[in-house]
Amino acid sequence: MNTHENKSISSFQDLIELMRKLRSKDGCPWDKEQNHVSLKSHLIEETYEVIDAIDSGNPDKLKEELADLFFHIIFHCQIAREMGEFDIDCVMALCIDKMTRRHPHVFGDATATTPEEVIHQWEQIKKTEKGFEERKFIVDGLPRHLPALQKAQKLQKKVAKVGFDWTNIHDVIAKVDEELREVKEAIREKKPEHIEEEVGDLLFSIVNLARFLKLDTENVLHKTIYKFVDRFKKVETELTSMGKDIEKCTLEEMDAVWNKVKSNISK
Template identity: 75%
Template sequence: MRVKKDTSISLFYDMVELMERLRGKDGCPWDKEQNHVTLKPYLVEETYEVIDAIDSGIPDKLKEELADLFLQIIFHCQIAREKKEFDINDVMKLCLDKMMRRHPHVFGDSTASTSEEVVQQWEAIKKQEKGYEERKSAVDGLPKHLPALQKAQKVQKKAAKVGFDWKDINDVIAKVEEEMEEVKEAIAKKETKDMEEEIGDLLFSVVNLSRFLQFDTENILHKTIYKFVDRFKKIEKELASCGKDIEQCSIEELDALWNKVKMNARKNI
């Protein structure tokens, strides 16, 4: 299905005019009060709702959440326009210029026949762009507010690109085991600061194991969380059917129920 260009342009500028009106003299009091800083939580929230919609596999849900995220972009551009900083046209032009510049194998004379070659070329082009000269280290340029798991994986990827990486999966596993032993030692010493530091090192090494195996650590942990929640709810349901209160059950009883739910889940796979 091809998008009609004239329709797209019309709808796009309808959105721009809508936001201009919402921020105008007779517009919405709430919208007029917002600025880049106050909108930050909504931008993050809408982004995660898009991710949830992708995971749901429901096209209509994804469409709705993308609309909400798109509104955030229009909102920020209108605020910048009012301050005479930039507008939506500047943002689109910047995006177009950047994408064409970073895809010379599509829009220029360069060649790249594999994804790996595309990534290498992309990184080389980025290093020549304005602003990149401020980066003094291979691990500079990490978004400050990126979730910790994603930030850990991103910094490890950056280090790996310049050759600072394990050669064999067994070395990565050995590092995880080494960090686990150091956690045990810190616990034995009852040193709070050391325990905190060693647990951090263990988490970082587990993220590295995930990255080495080409998994997205954030996604893996989300799946595990949802799996835990699902199994926990099944325990609560089973106890409720027996007229029992979960708070009155022993840990041994709960553990037995957990294993039962776990085995049933595996049988249904």
């Protein structure tokens, strides 16, 4: 074992000991009060901060956010240890066993030469694992708290694997057009429940279009959101430079500056 490996093991043990100290009688009042449920929102927040760091392209920021996320894993393991359920060693052993079993093309005699073959093999192996027998239907197993766009795309991928899918892009676009017409009809009817249902169907069909184009819907929408944020900041800046208060501007004034900003960006 080299010096780097020794240092890694030492750092890992130090982190575990730090967590035990925080949860001990003489530890941190806030940390001692936490449980699996109370930490849920914090875990979600830390996960999204990791994603933001990845998008930033800043390795130092990514390192920092991964440290925060890793701390949460240790936190949950310590809570489970105190309850006599499992500890970090159990989690690591399970991870090693699962990843070894799901990569027989690396650690066994199986063959998988393309990413598609790996994914197919992965899905077949999952079907043999404990807990999978609880899934009675193809559409079972969707994470309850997964964001709606991601959940819709994951659901569509599940049914596509058994052939429930469009055969060409033109049919997918036709479905989007159909759902949009139904939204318009629901609006004319002025029935709130019907409008909500049809808008949901339209969103679902757009997710399907993105999936068919091999786009990640969540990522696509995030990019559009931040593009809008950037442009609107420029609109505010431009209006301020003109001596105008954006809160007192008309829609026409804001729209004119928006188009100017958009035109300058595209040049």
